[in-house]
Amino acid sequence: MTGSVPAPAGVDVPEALVDAMRSWRRDFHRHPELGFAVDATAAKVAGLLQDFGVDDVHTGIGGTGVVGVIRRGDAGSTPSIGLRADMDALPISEANTFDHRSQVDGRFHGCGHDGHTAMLLGAAQLLASDHHFAGTVVLIFQPNEENGRGAQAMIADGLFKRFPVDAVFGLHNMPGLAVGHFETRVGSMMSSEDLFEIVIRGRGGHASMPEHHIDPVIVAAQIINGLQTIVSRSVPSSEIAVVSVTEVLTDGARNIVPSTVTIRGDCRSFTEATRATIERRMGEIAAGVAAAHGAQAEVSYTSEFVPLVNTEAESAAAVAAARAVVGADRVNPACALWAASEDFARMLAEVPGCYINLGNGVDGPCGKSLHNPNYDFNDDAAALGVAYWVQLVHDLLPIAS
Ligand SMILES: [Zn+2]
Ligand SMILES: [Zn+2]
Structure with missing residues (x-):
């Protein structure tokens, strides 16, 4: 499934940890949980962090979020970084x-968050007994990524006030990337992802006498x-956007x-x-067209996800770090824009940082697209993530020399 996988250079990921991550990951996969209701997953994460000897473990942040803190040196004078994983699954049936297929009908780890959680646990285990750094590592396990609600819930619950970080980093597996x-x-x-609803009110009646009505279908x-002209006529030609009814x-x-008509x-x-x-433009088009026909249009427009923007120094x-692990030629620092959305963007709106994709493979379930009912996270990639x-x-x- 994976082809040749380079051994991680610099960081030794023991075989026993690779086995442990596979076992945690497959356990999460068998027992997927949704949204904020990731209680069993969060409890297992918190229990493992405690077993590893992480300095502090905090639960119930933003509902079911978990934060582990590992400190080395003087917290006042050393830097601090956040590493984030997501714990929630999708409301679809696994094919x-x-x-290790899902044991719960209608729920499925179809985005690999089982793998993200296992990899951050693996990193926590290594870092808990690692004395080759000076500073604070904040391990962030968030609920409800898929609905774009978990990051904001943790931030509103004081995530970055209680656990201040200089930068925050996210990692997602990527099917189709070797x-x-x-x-x-x-x-x-x-x-970003925004949702909209336009309610058009006219005056209905018998289909045989349209002259008496204001037909909201027309x-x-x-x-x-008209909405098709927003991207083609109003958005700058240098920008990318999608408007879908x-x-x-x-x-x-x-x-x-x-x-x-809605x-x-x-x-x-x-x-x-x-x-x-x-x-x-959506508001102007809806109101203008409705007025031309004697109808009314009400637009509601909500922001579900904000654009994900990586900052320069943290991207570098x-x-x-990725080049140190897999070699310079295996890291693309200028990948194409991706018109999917990610709740981690809310954390990047608060703190500098970077989100990176990790190859999940090109064949079999690991090469199927995210959210496909035949997708699976690739356990062979976990050592590289760690x-x-x-x-x-x-x-x-770094430790000051
Ligand atoms: Zn997803
Ligand atoms: Zn995801």
């Missing part, structure tokens, strides 16, 4: 039939067409012109300015 490879980029890397059709609902019937959809963009342009540190975390700690929290 795989292997031994094992032994990393990729990231400086600046915008992943998109208004909806013109608004949907995904649902159209009416309260009519085959022989009844409806009174109300349009729903999803927008993506990579900068706050483009996000704001989409929201503004992430690339250097080596990256530990390398990053050694690089950013």
